[in-house]
Amino acid sequence: MSQPLCPEPSAGWLDGREHVLPVRIYYEDTDFTGLVYHANYLRYFERGRSDFFRLVGISHSALLALPEPTAFTIIRIEVDYRRAARIDDALQVRTTYDRLQGARLMVSQRLFRGEAVIAQAVVHAVCIDLKGRARRPPPSLIAALSPLFATP
Numbered sequence: 399m400s401q402p403l404c405p406e407p408s409a410g411w412l413d414g415r416e417h418v419l420p421v422r423i424y425y426e427d428t429d430f431t432g433l434v435y436h437a438n439y440l441r442y443f444e445r446g447r448s449d450f451f452r453l454v455g456i457s458h459s460a461l462l463a464l465p466e467p468t469a470f471t472i473i474r475i476e477v478d479y480r481r482a483a484r485i486d487d488a489l490q491v492r493t494t495y496d497r498l499q500g501a502r503l504m505v506s507q508r509l510f511r512g513e514a515v516i517a518q519a520v521v522h523a524v525c526i527d528l529k530g531r532a533r534r535p536p537p538s539l540i541a542a543l544s545p546l547f548a549t550p
Contacts, residue, residue, distance in 0.1 A: 409449040415546040416494050417450035421509075423487040434483040439517045440475070443507045446491035447521070454542045461536070467528050468536055470503070474522040481516045483509070489516060496548045498540065501525045501532040 410419035421442050429435045448458065461468040483489060489511050496504045505521040525535040 409452040410446075410491075412453065412546075413492075415548070416492050417446060417453060419446045419449050419491040419493070421445065421489045421491055423483055423485055423489065425485055427483075428485050432485055434487075436479065439477060439479065439483075439509060439519075442489070442491050442509055443475075443477075443493075443519050443521065446493040446507055447505060447523075450493045450495065454546070456539055456542050461539070462528075464536060466533075466536070468533065468539075469526055469528070470523045471526055471530070472521060473502075473524050474520075476520045477517055478519075479517050481511070481514055483511065483516050487511050494548070495543050495546055498535065498543065498547065501534055503535075503543075 408420070410417055412418075423434055427434050427438045451458070458469070489509055492508045492510060494506045496506055498504075501524050503523045503525070505519075505523060507519045507521060509516040509518070524532050525539075527533050
């Protein structure tokens with residue numbers, strides 16, 4: 399049997415404590431003006447957060463399979479749109495998990511085209527159980543992220 403033509407999709411890479419995820423803009427991402435529709439920036443930021451987890455060994459499905467299933471929900475997101483992204487742009491989502499406070503994770507994200515910041519976000523996520531109640535993240539998640547948190 400032959401080898402697959404392309405490997406698994408990349409989860410990006412770590413640059414210090416910052417995760418970098420390449421994103422290409424496709425026609426489906428744009429509105430009738432040819433610019434990226436504003437809600438799609440949230441999708442790129444979500445991919446950055448999820449692939450950061452994946453890269454450090456945290457799987458959303460594994461969190462759900464724990465004896466005390468765990469998930470995350472976004473309780474606040476602030477986005478500053480600085481420049482328009484366009485079809486065929488090659489962008490980078492840069493994500494840092496800044497700190498953990500109880501059940502809450504604070505995340506900073508920036509979307510770059512080259513050296514230019516296209517958009518940036520401050521995200522507050524909360525670890526929850528399956529009934530939607532806030533809970534502290536499992537020790538394995540804390541252990542994986544702690545070395546990457548900003549120092550106080």
